[in-house]
Amino acid sequence: MQSPDQVSLRITPPVIRRATERDADAVARLACHLGYPADTDTMRNRIRTVAASSGDLLLVAADSSDTAIGWLHAHAAQLIESGFRVEILGLVVSPVARRAGIGRALVAESERWAAGIGAEAVVVRSNVQREESHAFYPALGYHVTKTQLVYRKPLSGGPPS
Numbered sequence: 001m002q003s004p005d006q007v008s009l010r011i012t013p014p015v016i017r018r019a020t021e022r023d024a025d026a027v028a029r030l031a032c033h034l035g036y037p038a039d040t041d042t043m044r045n046r047i048r049t050v051a052a053s054s055g056d057l058l059l060v061a062a063d064s065s066d067t068a069i070g071w072l073h074a075h076a077a078q079l080i081e082s083g084f085r086v087e088i089l090g091l092v093v094s095p096v097a098r099r100a101g102i103g104r105a106l107v108a109e110s111e112r113w114a115a116g117i118g119a120e121a122v123v124v125r126s127n128v129q130r131e132e133s134h135a136f137y138p139a140l141g142y143h144v145t146k147t148q149l150v151y152r153k154p155l156s157g158g159p160p161s
Contacts, residue, residue, distance in 0.1 A: 014061040026068035072106040086114035
C-alpha cells in the first residue's frame with residue numbers, strides 16, 4: 001500500500017533544480033540514509049563549494065513546499081585511461097518518496113548535463129550493500145563493467161570514515 005506522501009508525489013511531480021545553500025538541512029538529513037551523517041553547517045559549506053565548481057552538478061528534487069526530498073551529485077572528469085566522463089557520486093531519495101520516479105528524474109537530468117558538456121559516458125559506483133540500486137541502474141540502461149575494492153587513507157587532520 002502506498003503512503004499518502006507517495007500518492008501525492010505521483011500527482012504533483014517534484015521540481016528538479018540545482019541545490020542551493022538553503023537545501024543544506026534537507027540534504028544533510030538525506031545523506032544520513034546513505035550512511036554519511038553531517039550537520040547542517042558542514043553541508044552548507046559543502047554545497048557552497050560544489051555549487052561553485054563547473055565540473056560538478058548538485059541537483060535536488062523538491063516537493064510542493066520546495067523541500068529537498070532527493071539529491072544527486074555528479075562530477076565530470078577527464079581520465080587518461082578512459083576519457084571524459086561524468087560520475088554520479090551520490091544519489092538518495094527520501095524513503096517516503098521512493099518508487100515515484102524521483103531517482104529516475106535526477107539521473108535523467110544528470111545525463112542531460114553530461115551530454116551537454118560532451119561527456120562520453122556516465123558512470124556510477126554502488127556499494128554492494130545497496131541492493132535496491134543493483135536493480136535500479138540496470139533498469140535505466142547501466143551495465144556492470146567491473147567490481148572493485150575502495151581504499152581510503154585519511155590525511156593529517158582529515159576525518160576517518
